[in-house]
Amino acid sequence: KLGRPSELPPEPLPNYEGDEEFLRRLHHVLLEVEVLEGSLQCPDSGRRFPISRGVPNLLLSEDEA
Amino acid sequence: APPPRRPRRTGPAKMSSAEPGRFFCTAGRGLEPFLAREVQARLGATEVDCVSGKVFFRAAVGPGELRKLRSGERLFLLLKKHSPLPVSGSRGKMLHEIKSLVIGEPKYWLDIISAWRKLHGHKGETDDVSQENALALKRKSEETNTASKRQKTEQVRAIASEECQVEAGETCVAPGRKSSQECWTESKTSSELPSKGSGENPTANEKLSFSFRVSCRCSGAIAKILTSQEIGRAIGIMLVKQCGWRADLRDPDLEIFVHLNDIQSVVGIPLFRLPLANREYIKRAGLRSTVAWAMASLAEISAGALVLDPMCGLGTILLEAAKEWPEAYYWGADISDSQLEGADGNIRTAGLMDKIELLKASVKALPLPSEGFDSVISDIPFGKKFKTTNDAQLLPDILQEMERVLRVGGTLVLLLSQELRRRVDGLTKCAGSDSAEASADGDSGAAPAQALSVDGNSSSLTQGGGESVLSRHFGSLVPEGVYAVSLGKTDAFIHKYRKVSAPGTG
Numbered sequence: 001k002l003g004r005p006s007e008l009p010p011e012p013l014p015n016y017e018g019d020e021e022f023l024r025r026l027h028h029v030l031l032e033v034e035v036l037e038g039s040l041q042c043p044d045s046g047r048r049f050p051i052s053r054g055v056p057n058l059l060l061s062e063d064e065a
Numbered sequence: 066a067p068p069p070r071r072p073r074r075t076g077p078a079k080m081s082s083a084e085p086g087r088f089f090c091t092a093g094r095g096l097e098p099f100l101a102r103e104v105q106a107r108l109g110a111t112e113v114d115c116v117s118g119k120v121f122f123r124a125a126v127g128p129g130e131l132r133k134l135r136s137g138e139r140l141f142l143l144l145k146k147h148s149p150l151p152v153s154g155s156r157g158k159m160l161h162e163i164k165s166l167v168i169g170e171p172k173y174w175l176d177i178i179s180a181w182r183k184l185h186g187h188k189g190e191t192d193d194v195s196q197e198n199a200l201a202l203k204r205k206s207e208e209t210n211t212a213s214k215r216q217k218t219e220q221v222r223a224i225a226s227e228e229c230q231v232e233a234g235e236t237c238v239a240p241g242r243k244s245s246q247e248c249w250t251e252s253k254t255s256s257e258l259p260s261k262g263s264g265e266n267p268t269a270n271e272k273l274s275f276s277f278r279v280s281c282r283c284s285g286a287i288a289k290i291l292t293s294q295e296i297g298r299a300i301g302i303m304l305v306k307q308c309g310w311r312a313d314l315r316d317p318d319l320e321i322f323v324h325l326n327d328i329q330s331v332v333g334i335p336l337f338r339l340p341l342a343n344r345e346y347i348k349r350a351g352l353r354s355t356v357a358w359a360m361a362s363l364a365e366i367s368a369g370a371l372v373l374d375p376m377c378g379l380g381t382i383l384l385e386a387a388k389e390w391p392e393a394y395y396w397g398a399d400i401s402d403s404q405l406e407g408a409d410g411n412i413r414t415a416g417l418m419d420k421i422e423l424l425k426a427s428v429k430a431l432p433l434p435s436e437g438f439d440s441v442i443s444d445i446p447f448g449k450k451f452k453t454t455n456d457a458q459l460l461p462d463i464l465q466e467m468e469r470v471l472r473v474g475g476t477l478v479l480l481l482s483q484e485l486r487r488r489v490d491g492l493t494k495c496a497g498s499d500s501a502e503a504s505a506d507g508d509s510g511a512a513p514a515q516a517l518s519v520d521g522n523s524s525s526l527t528q529g530g531g532e533s534v535l536s537r538h539f540g541s542l543v544p545e546g547v548y549a550v551s552l553g554k555t556d557a558f559i560h561k562y563r564k565v566s567a568p569g570t571g
Contacts, residue, residue: 034418055405057425058432 085125089146089333090137090341091118092355095550099136099359107133116328121146128336135358135389137341141322141333142181150330152286159290160299167300167323167332174308178275178319181334276313277304278320285327296323346388346415349407351379352444356480356550356559360442361386363546363561364476368392370439375428375467380408380421382442387420396433398426429462436472443467444480460485468542468564477542477562486558541566 016022039048040056047064050057092100100120104110108130110122121143124131131140150162168174281297300323301312324331342355360382366372370393374382377397387395395417399405405423412421426432428443445463467477542562549558 031419053406053409055409055423055425059400059425059427060430 083125083127085123087112087121087123087143088131088140088336089119089121089143089331090134090140092120092137093353093551093553094118095548095556096136096355096359098548099362100134103134103136103362119331131336132341134341135385136355136362138355139340140336142336143331143333144177145330145332147330149285149327150287150325152290154290156290159287160296163291163296163323163325164299164303166330167321168303168307174304177334181319276311276317276319277301278312278314278317279304279323280320281323281325283323283325285325287325287327296325344384344388346417347381347384348411348414349379351381351407352480353552354381354385356552356557357382357444358385358389359548359550360444360478360480360559361389363548363559364440364442364478366390366393366440370394371437372396372440372442373433373438373470374398374443375426375431375441375470376443376446376463377408377423378404378444378446380411380423382444383408383421384411384415384417386442387417388415391420393420393439395421396424396438397421398424398428398431400425400427428466429459431466431470433470435469436475438470438475439472440476440478441467441471442478445482445485464542471564473541473564473566475564476545477564479560479562481558481560483556483558486560 013019013022016026034054035051036054038051040051040058041048090100090104094117097115097118097120101113101115101122104120104122104124105113108122108124108126110124112121112123114121120137134140145166147166150159150166153159279297279301281293281300283291283293283296300321304310304321305312320335322331322333322335324333342353344350344354347354364372364386366386367390370390372383372386372393373396374380375398377383377399378401380397383395383397386393397408399408402425405425408423412418412423424432445460471477541564543565544560545563546561547558548561549556551557
């Protein structure tokens with residue numbers, strides 16, 4: 001989630017390989033967008049890791065490790 | 066006098082092909098084998114000769130290509146390389162010998178100057194070429210020196226450390242080059258002044274104002290009779306007399322480098338004002354760039370590889386690697402905000418943002434998948450940088466994570482201090498002698514080289530042999546070479562390992 005409409009469907013559609021428009025948007029999100037401030041969320045635990053100045057902070061606290 | 070020879074060139078570009086020339090490049094102690102390999106691989110050099118602190122070679126490339134050398138310190142055009150000067154008790158006689166070695170015929174030096182000018186891509190016929198050349202060099206040094214005082218300090222340290230590490234002996238530069246610090250500071254100041262002389266009559270000034278400086282280093286038997294300063298001064302006076310040049314200690318057009326020791330007598334002209342180790346793409350230097358490059362060269366980075374530095378600091382290793390092997394993906398991790406900020410700045414300055422990814426993470430708990438990387442390369446900070454006194458305890462944790470994220474067949478290249486290395490060895494002895502697979506011949510590329518040492522003590526080359534704590538505890542990391550290198554004031558050791566199989570399997 002980029003916090004703005006990324007024009008991407010929530011799931012890849014079948015035959016997405018042939019969908020030029022989709023691929024272009026996907027490429028943009030994956031390779032041309034740099035998150036400067038935001039967070040990464042662990043899909044399992046839900047734990048959020050903050051991103052600051054483009055660098056994600058993935059340090060765990062003592063009790064988490 | 067016969068007209069100067071014209072080199073055969075296809076156009077103004079001073080790139081791929083040029084007349085073959087003889088060069089030598091100084092190198093930090095321990096990096097000579099890397100440099101020797103590099104000049105062959107990168108420049109197609111022949112007649113490569115390695116001695117302590119220098120690599121001599123012949124190559125047919127222009128300055129643009131020569132500038133790309135990554136493991137050398139300063140590059141020189143070789144003028145003379147002779148056997149050591151005979152040492153007699155008579156100072157006068159020795160000075161005479163030195164002068165005939167260096168100066169020879171006056172015409173010799175005129176030829177050298179025109180050859181040198183051509184090497185720098187000038188037309189060579191106009192009178193104000195030397196002025197142009199001096200300005201070009203100044204402009205160049207301005208361009209490459211856009212960074213802050215820190216870079217300047219780095220340069221100064223670089224020169225000082227380079228000169229310290231080559232020989233044990235006199236290393237003072239004569240005449241009257243007071244200290245490296247001052248010299249380079251002044252050089253920078255003068256390069257910032259607007260170029261004078263373009264409006265005035267350059268021709269008349271030019272012939273009188275070609276300036277030079279002699280840098281002399283001598284050690285061994287010769288140093289017992291004469292000092293570097295005396296020799297430098299004598300040569301300088303002679304050149305002024307014979308060639309009519311002007312001695313300029315601060316910002317000469319030409320620097321003449323004379324190195325006399327028990328092995329040989331060498332005379333050369335430096336090709337570039339700044340050491341090769343100064344990278345225009347690095348804003349804040351951490352580890353010495355030549356050592357960082359050498360480490361990366363051991364990692365066998367191929368196209369599509371994933372490379373990690375889990376204690377990246379300012380990112381020097383990743384920068385050197387990404388510049389040289391751009392078809393790979395680089396990840397850096399560090400726990401320090403200020404270091405990461407510096408690394409980020411370096412990456413942006415170098416334009417490598419899409420090649421190098423940074424994480425704030427701990428090497429003891431890397432948020433990275435197991436066996437995900439082809440190479441792990443790291444300078445393990447030692448001594449005062451570690452806050453705790455438990456370096457030894459931390460080491461196994463660090464190594465465990467590094468080993469985990471490395472794929473089978475991947476390479477691990479570490480820079481360890483003498484103390485850390487001793488600890489590794491100490492742990493080894495306690496661990497007993499579990500044999501590990503001794504695959505001494507894992508890599509296809511560079512062969513592990515004997516580390517050179519000035520005193521003649523060879524540093525140990527641990528190959529296979531399975532006595533490393535790593536093979537004992539982690540079961541899968543096999544040593545493939547150890548290289549002693551000088552970091553200026555201290556020595557360090559590059560250790561290379563290969564992961565041969567995951568522990569507990571196979």
